[in-house]
Amino acid sequence: ADPQAVADARAHQDRLTKPRGALGVLEEVAVRLAGAAAASPPPIPAPAALAIFAADHGVHAQGVTPWPQEVTQQMVANFLAGGAVANAFAAQVGASVTVVDVGVAADLPPARGLVVDKVAYGTADLSRGPAMTGRQVVAALEAGIAVAGRLVGQGARCLVTGDMGIANTTASAALICAFTGHDAAEATGRGTGVDDETLARKVEIVRRALRVNGLADPAPGMTVAEALRRLAAVGGLEHAAIAGFILGAASLRVPVILDGVIAGSAALAAAALAPDAVDHCVAGHRSAEPGHALALAHLGLRPLVELELRLGEGTGGLLAHPLVCAAVRVMHEVATFDSAGVSEKEA
Amino acid sequence: ADPQAVADARAHQDRLTKPRGALGVLEEVAVRLAGAAAASPPPIPAPAALAIFAADHGVHAQGVTPWPQEVTQQMVANFLAGGAVANAFAAQVGASVTVVDVGVAADLPPARGLVVDKVAYGTADLSRGPAMTGRQVVAALEAGIAVAGRLVGQGARCLVTGDMGIANTTASAALICAFTGHDAAEATGRGTGVDDETLARKVEIVRRALRVNGLADPAPGMTVAEALRRLAAVGGLEHAAIAGFILGAASLRVPVILDGVIAGSAALAAAALAPDAVDHCVAGHRSAEPGHALALAHLGLRPLVELELRLGEGTGGLLAHPLVCAAVRVMHEVATFDSAGVSEKEA
CATH class of the missing domain: 1.10.1610 (5,6-Dimethylbenzimidazole Phosphoribosyltransferase; Chain: A; domain 1)
Structure with a gap:
């Protein structure tokens, strides 16, 4: 700064x-x-552009969520048809909506508003080894950087992160542990609403992922190589792309409003790669996921909206946009x- | 409901x-x-209309604030010139701004956006007897009802309360005690930023006002006559007008977003006069004033924005408007x- x-x-x-x-x-x-x-x-941070990064997760096979994996692609279709909550909120705040397929486990039909930059058909199962290869994590980061550049080139003066990926709160919890050193039980939550039994399994899967990937110890003063390794080990393709999106926004000096726990965990990776990137981030809201508060505390960010949202898609980030504009407009x-x-x- | x-x-x-x-x-x-x-x-609660009710307070003479009384009329001029924070926030959310003089201690020059419905040149000193006569409190309520009717008649589908009146957090604290039974020390805060000595004096003045006006005991199952007596005893003309504004909105079935502690204390009076009116209220934000949380708890309202604002003018209510619209737009x-x-x- x-x-x-x-x-x-x-x-x-x-x-x-x-x-x-x-x-x-x-x-x-x-x-x-x-x-x-x-x-x-x-500068007044408007107009805003929302990018929803969509991807699937190998860890879905471990039963960490009651939602079928197909919901990822079904919700992408819903975003593109304008029928999701993110669309309604984007309309409310005058933001554009772009959906970016960085790793959906299906081929999606071309559509207006859809960018296909698919790195893989979903990640590998993070509880059995690295979720991404080194090449994949870099490709996903680059996809996010490219989207930031394109949206700013089209006139956006504020970027908002969004995500869609059934099972992605599991990857988020693992990332939060890997970058902050918190225990799996502290960082793992109910996501879109899992029961006690599934939550216990989810915590165990996160713990196993950290052990299997050699991430149990926190790593103060982490190198860029180690940050990339951790992101690849337990992140999702959308997490890596959002980390790139943040880095892209920061390099263009455009503010980026972070949505919920997916964005918060991705921002931890971005901050480990380039600490100054956090200066360009605004925490849009605090979600109901316990790991999100841990991530924000680690980043030193205070959320603007606290309404117990737990939806993702960018919804919490979009709601914060008028507040950020109001803050700047005063000046x-x-x-x-x-x-x-x-x-x-x-x- | x-x-x-x-x-x-x-x-x-x-x-x-x-x-x-x-x-x-x-x-x-x-x-x-x-x-x-x-x-x-x-219905979608848009467009919104902000009404800033302005008035002065006899209790200013007791040294409850470091701001000169003239600031009330100077800020009215600032609102009418478009230079206040409320104007910037209103522009951000597309709300109109109307200033209503219900009791400023000076004659204001006519201006576009100013409604003059002056009931008195400020209230009497609430620490020495009733702040308003029975006739004055009814006239101020009617002024507020009339403004609500006019704004809805002009097309507003959501009303937002605003206020301006140097010393009005003292009257708010007294109202909160009078309608909830809380002690003066719990309900009284630093307002626009008073020091420890002034805060102690403010608490003592609130306590004296309750004693002098015979309001020390809480009054469960309060009659309308007793509610009016309490509002007249320790309220401000803007508090009474805002209570009327709420009643007017409720009778027209238009939602009203409450701003901070001034609106919260006025809503307590409105609820005592007509309990169903609260159904039409949305708590825009929670201010830094301790009495505000007590008022909202008594009303059963949960605030949408919690950003430690302590400005008044309607600023917190305006910030909540896009959130309320977003909530309805989803449906x-x-x-x-x-x-x-x-x-x-x-x-």
Whole structure:
């Protein structure tokens, strides 16, 4: 983050016609984006573009979810037809929707709004060895970087992460453990609503994945090679692509709003690859998944929306977009005490 | 609330292409609005109209705030010139802004967007006797009802409460004590940022106001006459007008998004006058004022935005508007499992 822009943004906030600090967390968001953009005020982060990265997961075979794997491709069709919650929320906030097939376990018919950059027909089972090869993880990262570049090239000034992949909260939990050192039982949740028995199995699968892949020990001061190895070992293709999407946004100095636990776990990988990338991230919301709070704490991000959402798709990130815009808009449009002739409080 | 519409809305939510309950608090908002509108899905609550009720307070003389009383009228001018945070947030969410002078301690020049319905040049000092006469409190309520009717007549499908009045968090704290039975020390906060000494004085003033006005005892099963007496005793003219605004919205079956502690305390009065009015209220946010959480708990409302805002003006209510729209939009636009051909989870 640019220290001069941060200082300028803080000073500007204090001159506006409101008590100091009265906008709470939103003042910090605006200052953060100023630092990331190296400009105070930072550019208005609109229009927004949502990218939903879709992929399947070999670990689905372990019974970690009651949803059939086919739901991934069925929901992709639903996104492309405009019928999902993410579409409704995108319409509400004026965001475009792009679906990116980086690893769905089926060939999808071409459609408007669908980008096919398929790295594999789903990952291998992370509980039996690495989910991705080294070549696959790099290809998925590059797919995400490319989408960020394309959307910004088309005029987007804010990116929003989205995901679709039945079983992907299992991979997320494993990533959170692998990058933060938390135990599987702390990081693993009920996803889209699994019962007690399935949750216990899910925790055991995450624990096995960490053991099988040699990720039990936390790795402070992780090298880029080790970060890539961990992402490949227990991540999903959509996680890797979202990590690339974040890196792409950061390199273009465009803010990226993170959705839920999938994005949070992907951001851990992005941060391990390039720590400054986090400066460009805004945590859109905190999901009901316990691992998400752990990931956000590790990243030092405070979520804007806390409404017990547990849907993914980018829904929580989209809801945060008007809040982020409002935070920045204040710096462009609100009068100062001097300019408005408003008295300040007595010392 | 209409029980059939509530049941229909819940059943509809469960057929949509998302795991049950995956939209968390937003599902409850949509169901609540269906019940209030007696229709499932409920109408899209847009466009929104913000009404900022402005008034001054006799208790200002007791040194409860470091801000000069003149700031009330200076900020009204700032709203009318479009330079306040409320204006920026209203622009962000596409809401109109109307300023209503129900009790500013000065004659304001006519301006576009200003409604003058002045009941008095500020209230009397609530720590020395009733802040308003019985006639004044009714006139302020009627002013609020009239504004609600006018804005809905002009096409608003969602109302948002706003307020401006230096010293009005003192009156809010007293109202919260008078309607919930909480102690002054629990309900009184730092408002726009008072120091420890001023906070202690503020608590003492609230306590004295309750004693002087005979409001120390909670009054379960309060009559309408007693509710009016309590509102008149320690409320502000803007509190009474906002209570009327809520009653007006409810009678027109239009949802009203409550801003912060001023609106929360006014809603307690509205609920005491007409309990069903609360069905039409959505708590926009939870402010940093401790009394606000007490008021919301008493009303049974869960706030949508929790970002430590402490500005008033309607800012927290405006930020919630896209979230409320998104919640309702889901019920209009999202496909069902059947219509989208998406498999449901295995039992």
